[in-house]
Amino acid sequence: MSLEINNLTGGYAHVAVLKNVNFKAEDGQITGLIGLNGAGKSTTIKHVIGLLTPQKGEIKVDGKTLKSDRDAYHKKIAYVPETPVLYPELTLREHIELAIMAYDLDANQTMARVQELLKKFRLDNKLDWFPNNFSKGMQQKVMIACAFMTDARLFIIDEPFTGLDPLAIHDLLDIVEAKKKQGAAILMSTHILATAQQYADRFVLLNNGQVRAQGSLDELKSEFHMSNANLDDIYMQMTREGVDANA
Amino acid sequence: MLDLWKKRLRKHQMEQFKYLKLVFNDHFVIALIFLIGALGVGYASLVRLVAHAYWWGPIVLSLIYSLILAIGRFANLIEAADSTFLLPKEGEFFHYLLAARKYSLILPIIVIFGLNLAILPLTLVLVQGSSVWTVILMALSTLIFKDVLLWVELMNCYDGNTINTNWLLNKSFWYGLALLSFLLGFYVSPIITVVLALIGNLWLRHQVINYVISGNLRFSVVIANENARQFRILKIYNLFTDVPSLQSPAKRRKYLDPFLRLVKPNHENSFLYLFFRGFLRGTEYLGFYLRFVIIGTIILFFIHQIWVGTVLYLLFLYLSGFQLLPFYSQYDGIVFTKLYPVTSKAKLHSFQQLLVGLMSVQWLIMSMPLIINFYQNPLVWVCIAVGLLFVLAFVYGYSKTRIKKV
Numbered sequence: 010m011s012l013e014i015n016n017l018t019g020g021y022a023h024v025a026v027l028k029n030v031n032f033k034a035e036d037g038q039i040t041g042l043i044g045l046n047g048a049g050k051s052t053t054i055k056h057v058i059g060l061l062t063p064q065k066g067e068i069k070v071d072g073k074t075l076k077s078d079r080d081a082y083h084k085k086i087a088y089v090p091e092t093p094v095l096y097p098e099l100t101l102r103e104h105i106e107l108a109i110m111a112y113d114l115d116a117n118q119t120m121a122r123v124q125e126l127l128k129k130f131r132l133d134n135k136l137d138w139f140p141n142n143f144s145k146g147m148q149q150k151v152m153i154a155c156a157f158m159t160d161a162r163l164f165i166i167d168e169p170f171t172g173l174d175p176l177a178i179h180d181l182l183d184i185v186e187a188k189k190k191q192g193a194a195i196l197m198s199t200h201i202l203a204t205a206q207q208y209a210d211r212f213v214l215l216n217n218g219q220v221r222a223q224g225s226l227d228e229l230k231s232e233f234h235m236s237n238a239n240l241d242d243i244y245m246q247m248t249r250e251g252v253d254a255n256a
Numbered sequence: 257m258l259d260l261w262k263k264r265l266r267k268h269q270m271e272q273f274k275y276l277k278l279v280f281n282d283h284f285v286i287a288l289i290f291l292i293g294a295l296g297v298g299y300a301s302l303v304r305l306v307a308h309a310y311w312w313g314p315i316v317l318s319l320i321y322s323l324i325l326a327i328g329r330f331a332n333l334i335e336a337a338d339s340t341f342l343l344p345k346e347g348e349f350f351h352y353l354l355a356a357r358k359y360s361l362i363l364p365i366i367v368i369f370g371l372n373l374a375i376l377p378l379t380l381v382l383v384q385g386s387s388v389w390t391v392i393l394m395a396l397s398t399l400i401f402k403d404v405l406l407w408v409e410l411m412n413c414y415d416g417n418t419i420n421t422n423w424l425l426n427k428s429f430w431y432g433l434a435l436l437s438f439l440l441g442f443y444v445s446p447i448i449t450v451v452l453a454l455i456g457n458l459w460l461r462h463q464v465i466n467y468v469i470s471g472n473l474r475f476s477v478v479i480a481n482e483n484a485r486q487f488r489i490l491k492i493y494n495l496f497t498d499v500p501s502l503q504s505p506a507k508r509r510k511y512l513d514p515f516l517r518l519v520k521p522n523h524e525n526s527f528l529y530l531f532f533r534g535f536l537r538g539t540e541y542l543g544f545y546l547r548f549v550i551i552g553t554i555i556l557f558f559i560h561q562i563w564v565g566t567v568l569y570l571l572f573l574y575l576s577g578f579q580l581l582p583f584y585s586q587y588d589g590i591v592f593t594k595l596y597p598v599t600s601k602a603k604l605h606s607f608q609q610l611l612v613g614l615m616s617v618q619w620l621i622m623s624m625p626l627i628i629n630f631y632q633n634p635l636v637w638v639c640i641a642v643g644l645l646f647v648l649a650f651v652y653g654y655s656k657t658r659i660k661k662v
Contacts, residue, residue, distance in 0.1 A: 058591075058595060059594070059595070060591065060594060079597075080598070081597070082597075083595050083597040086595070088595060090591055094589075094590045094591055094592070095590075096530065096534065096587065096590060097506045098506040099530070099534075103529075106529070107526060108592075110521055110522060110523055110525065111526040111596035111597065112597060113523040113597075116521075139508070
């Protein structure tokens with residue numbers, strides 16, 4: 010069990026954005042974190058990677074919590090943020106080298122692995138450039154390459170499909186698929202429901218900071234009593250419920 | 257439209273004020289006072305050196321006046337969004353631009369007045385038969401020409417068609433004319449300069465309305481020019497402080513790469529790897545450090561009392577160490593700095609290694625002038641030893657507590 014979130018309540022300062030969130034991301038599966046803008050997807054992710062501290066509840070990655078062993082916890086996580094963030098003074102090669110050093114990875118082995126990723130993204134001839142000057146899509150590819158070259162047990166990708174061209178989306182999904190086969194857990198937040206439906210094994214539907222439903226598509230269908238529905242229909246149904254409840 | 261201009265101007269001035277406060281910080285003001293003093297002394301001895309008029313005097317002065325003419329641009333504060341949101345108001349933009357032009361005159365007036373005052377003694381020496389009136393008339397002509405140039409810039413915001421000869425709206429033409437009339441003024445009579453400037457000015461003013469009415473506002477050109485102008489100003493501010501809207505781009509500086517090899521790439525050194533590269537390729541901290549080292553070393557050369565020298569020596573070591581401390585949190589805004597499985601102890605250790613390296617180099621360089629000036633005095637070796645102890649105490653004692661406070 011790579012990621013386990015138990016009774017998580019948290020948010021910014023004293024505002025609780027998340028209320029009693031429970032879900033798991035299983036090994037060898039892609040878990041889609043689905044929700045409207047402001048539903049709490051990014052806040053959940055920030056708690057998992059440790060940028061925010063839970064007010065209540067706990068988060069375990071491979072049985073470890075942030076409190077018990079911070080560095081071991083971080084070693085198990087790889088993260089691709091929604092907007093790329095890069096060191097302005099480092100070249101692409103140096104970004105990779107720094108990550109290798111920081112995660113204490115085997116230099117030769119990782120370099121070979123990352124070369125493959127870069128080739129896929131057509132970045133292998135830009136190793137000595139400053140990625141900070143790349144276009145947004147290319148920066149996103151750098152972030153993906155740097156995350157997926159690690160041996161993390163849990164890969165967290167925040168809104169992976171924004172800014173990437175269709176070819177890159179396919180390449181990313183291939184890479185994710187490969188990591189999944191190796192037994193890693195993948196947590197992916199997204200709005201692009203059609204793609205999510207196609208690739209994710211399980212879904213966690215967030216609404217107003219709470220988990221409204223979770224499970225495979227079939228499980229969701231039966232929960233919402235919509236036997237012929239796709240993820241889009243279920244999602245719309247959920248938002249309608251939210252409006253009705255507020256009305 | 258005039259309200260819009262006033263609002264923009266207020267916002268612009270607030271921003272300038274904010275930055276100027278940062279530019280004229282204590283360190284810089286002290287350096288500036290020294291600089292002005294040194295320049296004044298140099299200028300005075302130059303005037304004494306010239307002593308009498310030369311045939312090339314007017315040429316030099318005319319060139320100086322032409323340079324003065326180049327100071328201050330048309331500041332219109334137009335923003336990129338205007339071309340979308342204010343497109344229907346294009347006609348009224350003329351009034352906005354008139355107000356902007358008037359505002360743009362203020363800085364040149366001040367500069368022209370000040371520089372003419374400064375140039376007065378040189379003119380009196382260098383130009384035969386010149387008097388205070390020569391300078392007054394020249395200053396007046398410069399002002400009139402500046403007015404012309406600002407009209408030209410305003411007219412260039414439009415693509416009117418009443419003036420068919422392109423070069424009349426080219427600033428180079430007016431600079432040429434100004435240079436010519438300055439030469440005539442110095443060689444023959446300054447009255448000529450004033451008259452020429454006035455003719456040009458009145459002729460152009462006469463054309464403005466028709467020209468503007470006949471054309472459209474060239475939004476994209478105006479916006480591009482204004483952005484470039486603001487960028488130039490911000491770039492200057494950026495030398496002194498961090499301008500958020502202006503990401504000081506990192507420079508590759510490949511020639512510094514041999515230094516980078518000094519860091520062994522292993523897990524413990526992760527942050528040293530990052531810090532060292534960031535320091536050498538960034539524009540901010542390296543600049544400050546070099547300035548302290550160079551200025552400090554030069555000043556120490558001119559100090560001939562050992563105790564004053566020692567105090568300054570320690571002061572410069574302290575200042576450059578102190579201004580490096582915020583670099584510790586330079587990368588905290590980048591998520592990964594927080595996610596790397598590297599202990600904060602290792603991060604602090606890396607930072608201290610960088611600090612001790614930089615300060616030791618500075619210590620080594622700044623000890624040179626002390627040794628050269630005071631090699632006969634055995635006390636100098638004590639000073640240098642104190643300097644090294646100071647560096648070690650700063651890095652391994654003081655910096656640790658400072659960083660924890662931040």
